[in-house]
Amino acid sequence: MVEDMVSSQLDLRGVMCPINIVQLKLKMKEIENDGILEIVIDEGEPMQNVPRSIKKEGHKVIKVEKIPEGCYKLLVRKNGGSLK
Amino acid sequence: MIDKSVKDKSNKVKVDTKIDGKTGDIDFNTLKSGGLIKQTQKDLFTVRLRCPGGRVPLSKLEKILEVAKKYAGDYVHLSVRQSIELPYVDYHDFKKLNEELLEADQKIASCGRRIRVPTACSGCEYNPNGIMDTQKMAELVNEKFFAHPMPHKFKISFSGCPIDCARTSENDLGFQGAVEPKWVEEICIGCRICASACREGAIESDPESGRPIFYAQKCLYCGDCIRSCPTDSWQEERKGWIIRVGGKHGRHPVVGRKIAEFVSDEDILEFIEAIIKWYEKAGRACGTLRIGDILRMPEQWNDFISELRIRFDKKLLPDPKMPYKNEIHFE
Numbered sequence: 476m477v478e479d480m481v482s483s484q485l486d487l488r489g490v491m492c493p494i495n496i497v498q499l500k501l502k503m504k505e506i507e508n509d510g511i512l513e514i515v516i517d518e519g520e521p522m523q524n525v526p527r528s529i530k531k532e533g534h535k536v537i538k539v540e541k542i543p544e545g546c547y548k549l550l551v552r553k554n555g556g557s558l559k
Numbered sequence: 560m561i562d563k564s565v566k567d568k569s570n571k572v573k574v575d576t577k578i579d580g581k582t583g584d585i586d587f588n589t590l591k592s593g594g595l596i597k598q599t600q601k602d603l604f605t606v607r608l609r610c611p612g613g614r615v616p617l618s619k620l621e622k623i624l625e626v627a628k629k630y631a632g633d634y635v636h637l638s639v640r641q642s643i644e645l646p647y648v649d650y651h652d653f654k655k656l657n658e659e660l661l662e663a664d665q666k667i668a669s670c671g672r673r674i675r676v677p678t679a680c681s682g683c684e685y686n687p688n689g690i691m692d693t694q695k696m697a698e699l700v701n702e703k704f705f706a707h708p709m710p711h712k713f714k715i716s717f718s719g720c721p722i723d724c725a726r727t728s729e730n731d732l733g734f735q736g737a738v739e740p741k742w743v744e745e746i747c748i749g750c751r752i753c754a755s756a757c758r759e760g761a762i763e764s765d766p767e768s769g770r771p772i773f774y775a776q777k778c779l780y781c782g783d784c785i786r787s788c789p790t791d792s793w794q795e796e797r798k799g800w801i802i803r804v805g806g807k808h809g810r811h812p813v814v815g816r817k818i819a820e821f822v823s824d825e826d827i828l829e830f831i832e833a834i835i836k837w838y839e840k841a842g843r844a845c846g847t848l849r850i851g852d853i854l855r856m857p858e859q860w861n862d863f864i865s866e867l868r869i870r871f872d873k874k875l876l877p878d879p880k881m882p883y884k885n886e887i888h889f890e
């Protein structure tokens with residue numbers, strides 16, 4: 476299970492754009508290449524902005540799960556890695 | 560502040576400069592085509608500089624500052640159409656000011672019944688939304704068509720994406736970047752990000768598989784789905800410029816409308832040429848009117864479309880719509 480490989484978590488619920496993107500960037504620095512970060516973001520603007528920013532930075536969203544209260548849990552692999 | 564500038568001027572030694580081969584009486588219309596705008600104050604002009612796309616390299620900016628300190632008031636004004644304007648310039652200083660600006664290759668703008676300096680948003684270089692290179696095109700169009708005489712003023716603008724910061728429907732001719740997405744089914748993992756990323760409701764997720772259902776008629780061609788999809792299942796189908804014609808602001812604003820989509824950089828220059836040619840002809844028939852006002856006459860509109868159709872055929876939309884008045888003062 477990819478969930479077992481999560482090395483770090485970041486709860487970005489209620490954090491506005493672009494602060495969430497900055498926090499995510501800082502968190503990413505702490506993680507090794509191919510490490511997996513679990514983030515939780517709100518539906519709406521964060522879902523419009525955060526995934527594309529992750530892609531732009533060269534990381535990869537490998538799993539998305541809708542969780543209650545209009546939020547999403549995303550697993551992000553640092554610096555790409557293949558999508559398997 | 561203003562009074563001080565004016566007083567300083569009166570202390571300056573006035574030299575007898577030749578302007579356009581004339582001394583003494585100045586032909587204000589000649590000056591106006593060169594970007595000089597008469598001020599309320601006697602002998603004083605605002606000099607409008609040529610800043611295509613609102614981009615001013617620092618080397619030019621330094622020279623502008625140097626020249627402004629010497630010949631202009633103690634501020635510059637940033638015009639609504641992205642030009643730097645130097646107020647309180649005495650017309651006797653015009654020639655020297657122009658020559659000194661040219662040392663940094665800084666030129667003066669166009670005014671009056673001409674093609675004006677194109678405006679543009681910051682475009683695709685560093686704006687994450689940008690689809691097309693607005694700055695490159697503003698520069699190119701400025702070089703090629705600068706100050707071309709027209710039946711009336713003629714404004715061109717470039718927006719990099721459908722957010723349309725440069726307001727392409729309010730210009731005589733507006734170009735807006737657009738990208739049409741296509742979905743490649745095989746690599747989609749059904750993550751639903753695209754449906755959340757699309758602000759237009761053009762993508763819904765299938766409740767079972769999470770895969771996108773695309774409603775093309777709602778798509779604005781912004782490319783957010785392409786930028787967000789983690790597997791590159793959303794890809795570029797077509798990319799290019801949307802062309803809007805006939806817009807203007809002013810006392811009687813007109814909304815310019817789409818005549819073509821996904822036009823290439825090269826074809827844009829062709830379109831501009833063709834539209835200039837048509838407007839010159841229509842101007843001779845209709846007089847001093849903005850192109851949008853001429854295009855609202857049904858027979859002129861039909862002539863416009865059939866003339867462009869001959870040259871551009873399917874590159875023109877099958878059924879483009881006429882510009883319409885935006886009655887902001889009366890509604």
Ligand code: SF4
Nearest residue numbers: 680689719720723724
């Ligand atoms: S029109 Fe689009 S690309 Fe241009 S500045 Fe606005 S958001 Fe950015």
Ligand code: SF4
Nearest residue numbers: 757778779781782784
């Ligand atoms: S291009 Fe923009 S409007 Fe069209 S489907 Fe993609 S995100 Fe939605």
Ligand code: SF4
Nearest residue numbers: 747748750751753788
């Ligand atoms: S974002 Fe990409 S992978 Fe995810 S559902 Fe949409 S098309 Fe499929």
